[in-house]
Amino acid sequence: MNPITLQNITKTYEKGKVLAVDDVSFSVNDSEMFGLIGPDGAGKTSIFRILTTLLLPDKGTASVCGKDVVKDYKAIRGMVGYMPGRFSLYQDLSVEENLNFFASLFNTSIKQNYELIKDIYVQLEPFKDRRAGKLSGGMKQKLALCCALIHKPSVLFLDEPTTGVDAVSRFEFWEMLKRLKKQGITILVSTAYMDEVEHCDRIALMQNGKILSMDTPDKIIKSYSEKLFELKGDNKHKLLKDTMTYSDAVGSYASGESIHVSFKKNGKSDADIINGLKGFLESKGYQHIEIVPTVPNIEDCFLSLTKTEIHG
Amino acid sequence: MKQFINFIKKEFYHVLRDPKSLLMLFGVPIAQIVLFGFALTNEIKNSNIVIVDNAMDNASQKLIYEIRASKYFNVGQIFMNPDQMDAAFKTGKVKLALVIPKDFDNDLQHLHTAQVQIIADASDPNTATTLTNYMTSIISDYQNQLWQDGGLPYSILTQQRILYNPELAGAPNFVPGVVAMVLLLICVLMTSVSIVREKEMGTLEVLLVSPFNPFLVIFSKMVPYIVVSLINLTIILILSVYLLDLPFKGNLLLLYGESSIFIVCGLSLGLLISTLTDTQQTAMNTSFLLTMLPTMLLSGYLFPIENMPLFLRILSNIIPAKWFYIIIKSVMLKGLGIKYIWRETLILSGMTVFFLTVSLRNFKIRLQ
Numbered sequence: 001m002n003p004i005t006l007q008n009i010t011k012t013y014e015k016g017k018v019l020a021v022d023d024v025s026f027s028v029n030d031s032e033m034f035g036l037i038g039p040d041g042a043g044k045t046s047i048f049r050i051l052t053t054l055l056l057p058d059k060g061t062a063s064v065c066g067k068d069v070v071k072d073y074k075a076i077r078g079m080v081g082y083m084p085g086r087f088s089l090y091q092d093l094s095v096e097e098n099l100n101f102f103a104s105l106f107n108t109s110i111k112q113n114y115e116l117i118k119d120i121y122v123q124l125e126p127f128k129d130r131r132a133g134k135l136s137g138g139m140k141q142k143l144a145l146c147c148a149l150i151h152k153p154s155v156l157f158l159d160e161p162t163t164g165v166d167a168v169s170r171f172e173f174w175e176m177l178k179r180l181k182k183q184g185i186t187i188l189v190s191t192a193y194m195d196e197v198e199h200c201d202r203i204a205l206m207q208n209g210k211i212l213s214m215d216t217p218d219k220i221i222k223s224y225s226e227k228l229f230e231l232k233g234d235n236k237h238k239l240l241k242d243t244m245t246y247s248d249a250v251g252s253y254a255s256g257e258s259i260h261v262s263f264k265k266n267g268k269s270d271a272d273i274i275n276g277l278k279g280f281l282e283s284k285g286y287q288h289i290e291i292v293p294t295v296p297n298i299e300d301c302f303l304s305l306t307k308t309e310i311h312g
Numbered sequence: 313m314k315q316f317i318n319f320i321k322k323e324f325y326h327v328l329r330d331p332k333s334l335l336m337l338f339g340v341p342i343a344q345i346v347l348f349g350f351a352l353t354n355e356i357k358n359s360n361i362v363i364v365d366n367a368m369d370n371a372s373q374k375l376i377y378e379i380r381a382s383k384y385f386n387v388g389q390i391f392m393n394p395d396q397m398d399a400a401f402k403t404g405k406v407k408l409a410l411v412i413p414k415d416f417d418n419d420l421q422h423l424h425t426a427q428v429q430i431i432a433d434a435s436d437p438n439t440a441t442t443l444t445n446y447m448t449s450i451i452s453d454y455q456n457q458l459w460q461d462g463g464l465p466y467s468i469l470t471q472q473r474i475l476y477n478p479e480l481a482g483a484p485n486f487v488p489g490v491v492a493m494v495l496l497l498i499c500v501l502m503t504s505v506s507i508v509r510e511k512e513m514g515t516l517e518v519l520l521v522s523p524f525n526p527f528l529v530i531f532s533k534m535v536p537y538i539v540v541s542l543i544n545l546t547i548i549l550i551l552s553v554y555l556l557d558l559p560f561k562g563n564l565l566l567l568y569g570e571s572s573i574f575i576v577c578g579l580s581l582g583l584l585i586s587t588l589t590d591t592q593q594t595a596m597n598t599s600f601l602l603t604m605l606p607t608m609l610l611s612g613y614l615f616p617i618e619n620m621p622l623f624l625r626i627l628s629n630i631i632p633a634k635w636f637y638i639i640i641k642s643v644m645l646k647g648l649g650i651k652y653i654w655r656e657t658l659i660l661s662g663m664t665v666f667f668l669t670v671s672l673r674n675f676k677i678r679l680q
Contacts, residue, residue: 052521054679073677078523088514092329093322104318105522147518 001066003155003186004028004051009060011046020046022209028188033181035200036190043209044190045085048159052082064155081153085160087140091133095124095143098132099150106151117146120176138169156180158189162196174199194299205302212305217298224301226250226262227273230294233286246280251307260300315524319532326506327536333502341494341544345551348486356442357383361408362400364391367416375412378454384446401433408432408443420458487552488640489613492633494548495541495571496607499578500585501599502537507586508595517679526677534579541575542568561647570643573660574636580667587674607633635660
């Protein structure tokens with residue numbers, strides 16, 4: 001039995017005017033870390049709220065730990081751990097008071113499940129008398145995770161847990177999640193940061209309430225259907241603008257320090273493509289242009305998928 | 313049970329750690345009592361007056377003695393000359409003058425009638441009227457004494473008696489009003505804001521995804537405010553008895569019991585508002601609108617309901633504060649027992665049950 005299953009879930013807001021989740025189905029395996037990846041407004045939070053029994057779906061069925069999210073909402077509420085997108089602890093209570101409160105909410109105590117949160121809590125312990133509102137972003141997220149874990153849930157729902165957290169804390173956070181996974185906890189996590197998907201066992205790329213693609217991160221990258229090149233040159237901003245007018249390319253966008261340009265696979269060799277683009281740009285007056293074939297990352301896959309989504 | 317206690321503890325932390333709510337909870341009632349008690353009273357004490365005593369005889373001395381004994385007047389100088397009196401009025405410090413004619417004692421003894429003249433500064437007509445009434449009442453008291461001493465066979469007196477507040481003192485009127493207003497304001501405002509705050513901060517989301525019964529969330533929110541409201545009631549009572557010399561006539565236990573009904577009524581109303589609003593700001597504004605205005609205008613506290621047009625008189629019946637105001641006045645000032653106020657108590661309890669049922673039904677166990 002899968003700990004999380006969704007079948008044809010649809011959710012609309014404002015009496016059907018706004019479509020948030022569009023016929024989504026997926027299931028998460030035992031002790032799996034499953035990532036929902038997509039920009040704001042992709043429908044990630046709505047899925048979280050449906051699974052945590054906070055929202056009712058318009059259509060479709062979903063179950064968590066074998067319990068129906070509509071009928072058996074009470075049972076689910078006792079079994080899962082939930083960390084909403086916004087920092088949702090009491091800012092005017094101290095770290096320890098927050099933890100104690102959430103422990104008692106689930107009829108347990110810090111002592112009882114200390115083993116589970118130990119790794120995280122040792123980092124918080126020096127600040128245990130500090131008000132939660134005065135913690136740094138990373139510390140807040142660790143506290144929220146502690147509070148979501150305190151009752152030893154079998155499924156953990158984490159809605160954008162790393163948003164607004166610095167790079168080091170983000171890395172630490174994912175390491176913690178991996179350790180929790182090893183202890184048998186199933187984790188559904190969402191993020192808008194494409195570079196974080198490597199931490200997940202499987203991911204679903206989402207946009208406009210739909211799942212564009214769902215697989216392991218490696219397989220998604222392998223299924224990339226275009227040829228990708230990295231372009232470097234002076235005056236990046238103008239260079240990107242001009243590259244976008246090149247009709248042979250199917251996509252061009254900034255990626256880090258360079259520009260990524262993608263082409264359809266139509267039998268042309270890499271050298272031909274490079275020369276074609278180089279010639280086009282040199283005719284526009286650019287010098288010192290560097291074009292090399294490159295390996296796509298998840299962001300490239302996402303953009304490639306959204307493109308086909310838009311153009312049908 | 314342990315959950316419940318922990319929840320209540322948490323609510324107390326919220327209250328005690330927020331200086332703004334502390335000020336609201338305890339500052340407002342104290343400020344209201346003190347303001348209404350001292351600054352905004354319509355009672356006039358220690359007015360400066362002068363007396364022009366043309367008689368300087370036994371009777372006039374006695375009358376002046378009576379006036380001096382009153383707490384309403386500060387007898388300044390006693391003049392012999394009306395011109396001096398004019399000058400005194402022109403300084404603006406003197407509000408009233410009493411002129412006693414020549415042969416005052418003599419006229420009283422032999423003609424059994426004498427005249428005095430009261431001159432008041434009516435640039436503030438209300439003060440002038442009130443002071444004139446005070447003075448007339450002192451003089452007629454004195455007159456009664458004379459009659460008793462003289463043992464006249466019959467005398468016809470018009471007797472004015474003002475029940476429950478014989479001195480027309482301000483305090484008895486406004487203390488019940490302040491109690492009603494403070495209790496309602498605190499209960500409605502604090503409950504609605506504290507629940508909406510959980511919505512706004514997103515903590516309600518976490519609370520809902522827990523095995524904790526949502527209705528216990530509500531009840532644990534109510535407990536601290538019941539406690540705080542009862543403390544407030546005690547503060548107001550202590551202040552009014554010891555600071556404002558308000559005589560407390562009724563049964564204390566009955567008063568606290570009735571107040572508890574009213575408090576729960578306010579909390580339920582606050583809960584209802586919290587289910588209908590999404591931001592603390594709207595919750596606060598709605599609470600103010602629904603409590604302050606009706607309580608001040610339609611409870612009978614500032615304006616007598618009997619004088620209102622029919623529509624407002626009917627409307628006033630749905631204001632819980634109106635019924636509580638009647639109850640608390642009856643208990644505090646008249647010392648009446650439950651026998652006399654059971655009807656009002658029943659209406660208030662009915663309203664409480666109504667608000668509580670509606671708001672509990674309205675409380676959402678999900679987000680939408």
